[in-house]
Amino acid sequence: MRLIRSVQQMAAFSLSLRRHGKSIGVVPTLGALHEGHLSLIRRAVEENEIVIVTIFVNPLQFGPGEDFARYPRNLRRDLGLIAATKATIAFAPTARSFYPDDFQTTLDVGKLTELWEGRFRPGHFKGVATVVAILFHLTCPTRAYFGQKDYQQVLVIKQMVKDLLLPISIRMLPTVRERDGLALSSRNQYLSPTERHQAAALFQALSVARRQIRSGQRNVARLLATMRAQIRTQSKARVDYVAIVDAQTLRAIPRIRGRVALLAAVWIGRTRLIDNLLVEVS
Numbered sequence: 001m002r003l004i005r006s007v008q009q010m011a012a013f014s015l016s017l018r019r020h021g022k023s024i025g026v027v028p029t030l031g032a033l034h035e036g037h038l039s040l041i042r043r044a045v046e047e048n049e050i051v052i053v054t055i056f057v058n059p060l061q062f063g064p065g066e067d068f069a070r071y072p073r074n075l076r077r078d079l080g081l082i083a084a085t086k087a088t089i090a091f092a093p094t095a096r097s098f099y100p101d102d103f104q105t106t107l108d109v110g111k112l113t114e115l116w117e118g119r120f121r122p123g124h125f126k127g128v129a130t131v132v133a134i135l136f137h138l139t140c141p142t143r144a145y146f147g148q149k150d151y152q153q154v155l156v157i158k159q160m161v162k163d164l165l166l167p168i169s170i171r172m173l174p175t176v177r178e179r180d181g182l183a184l185s186s187r188n189q190y191l192s193p194t195e196r197h198q199a200a201a202l203f204q205a206l207s208v209a210r211r212q213i214r215s216g217q218r219n220v221a222r223l224l225a226t227m228r229a230q231i232r233t234q235s236k237a238r239v240d241y242v243a244i245v246d247a248q249t250l251r252a253i254p255r256i257r258g259r260v261a262l263l264a265a266v267w268i269g270r271t272r273l274i275d276n277l278l279v280e281v282s
Contacts, residue, residue, distance in 0.1 A: 001083040003090045007138060009095045013089070014052070014140040021119035023048045028132060031055040031092075032146035032186035033081050034071040036176040040145040041085045043173060052088040053137045056277045059095055060106070060127030072186055093140065098134060106130045109156050109163070115250050116263055117152050117274070120240050125156050132157055133164070141168050149175040149183045149277045151261060152250060175275070181207065183275045190271040205230035205242070206262050206277045213279050218256040220244050231266055239270070240265040247278055256281050 004010045017024060025044030029037050044051045055078055062068035075092060082090050106126050112118075113125035136144065146154045156173045161168050176184045181203030182196075191199055205227040212223060227242040245252055247259040262277045 001079070001087055001090060003079060003092065005094070007093055007257045009031055010052075010089075010091050010093070010159055014138065017050055018140045021027075022050050023142040024050045024052060024140055026135065026139045026144045027051070027053045027087075027255050028135050028144065028146070029053060029055055029078075030057050030071065030186065031078050032074065032189075033078045034145050034176075034184045034186060036149065036184040038081060038085060040173055041082065041087050043171065044145050046145065047171075048143060050089070052091055052141070053082050053087050054135050054139070055090060055092040056095075056098070056131065056135075058127060058131040059099070061124050061186055063121055063123055063126070066121075067187070067190075071269055072263075091135075098131070107133055109159065112152070112159055112250060113157050115152070116225050116241060116243060116245075116264065120265065125153070129156060129160050133160065136166060136168060140209075143171055145167045145171045145173060147175055148172050148240060148278075149185065149275060150205060151263070151278075155248075155250065161281040177203065182271070185273060187271055187273065191268060195236055195269045195271065198236050199273060201234045201237055202232050202264055202266050202268075202273055202275050206264060206275060209244070209262050210277050210279050213256055213281060218281075220252075220254060220256065223256075227262075227264065231264070232266070236269045238267040240267065 014024060025048030027040045028043050041053055048174055057071050079090055085242055107129040108126055109129050118125050158170050161170055180200040182199050191247045208230055209227050217223060224242055228239055231237050231239055243252060243263040245261050245263060247261040259280050265274045
């Protein structure tokens, strides 16, 4: 595996590969890699001749008071994990190389970014879309890989790719979970042992709602009340939102029909966690 830090070197290398007909898979990450990231990288290795894993803690997607300064960073560990997957390149640029002092351009993907995470984290998706567009420009991917845990983010990126006519296939892979259902996240390491135990309530709430839907419940208000009640059994839990939405538009729905997404964002102590499940209703 080769490490590239230079923006110019990354752009020249990937452009040369595409000119020679090579397929390139890109896995964008913030680092602090875990098995969820590694599952994306391994799939990319299966489906592409070249795999580029990007490691960049993007300041544009963190709002005031969020955890940018303390977000876990361990490049040496991450590089070892990437090398074991047989990925080709690790691209770890500096913030200044992406955002010099005169940087002014950002991307606004519109309606999808105004809901849920966008409402609670203003500007977050503008930062995500901007950095992903830059990464796509520099790495020239054939395919890009993201996890379902960040479901709204995947929809935003798909919309951006569609709107900008980018010839990139977006792959969304299933969320990787701990044995008790907690979605793997780099932020899980913030949790104390007690908080870690209570964090399982997030997946439990989603699972209870999914079971009720599969058993015939179609009343959204009742399902949401059930989800909130499940989460509030934990003393350290505080709900930002629970939602049942159309899986494509993310708009709230009055009754369950078609493909729906169950969404939740919950604080466990000082740590904010998100998760989701998709349900198909005939």
